[in-house]
Amino acid sequence: MAHTYRVTVERLEGDVRSADDEALVFHTTNHDDLFKILSAVRQKQLLPDDEAAEFTVGLKLFTEVLMRHRADTPFKELFPHIGSFMKSLKR
Numbered sequence: 001m002a003h004t005y006r007v008t009v010e011r012l013e014g015d016v017r018s019a020d021d022e023a024l025v026f027h028t029t030n031h032d033d034l035f036k037i038l039s040a041v042r043q044k045q046l047l048p049d050d051e052a053a054e055f056t057v058g059l060k061l062f063t064e065v066l067m068r069h070r071a072d073t074p075f076k077e078l079f080p081h082i083g084s085f086m087k088s089l090k091r
Contacts, residue, residue: 002029007061030064046089 009024011017038056041047047055063082070079 002031003033004029005034007057028061028064030060032060034060041089 004027006025006027011021034057037060038053041056042049042052046052063086066075066079066082069075
């Protein structure tokens with residue numbers, strides 16, 4: 001079952017804001033429940049709590065795209081390594 005999410009990114013600080021700085025909002029699906037994954041990462045205390053969401057959401061967004069394009073260059077070169085990394089995280 002796919003899970004659908006809305007992701008919002010807004011610039012809070014940094015470079016000078018411009019008229020192009022509207023919030024980046026997009027919908028995405030993931031085969032995993034991101035909230036359950038985040039809970040597991042926090043329970044394992046792999047990272048400081050303030051980095052757990054950043055890591056988990058970033059990794060899961062990236063790997064979902066990677067899975068869809070795993071036969072395409074350059075993703076096919078990375079796919080086996082990410083698979084090993086994900087398995088080691090789940091231990």
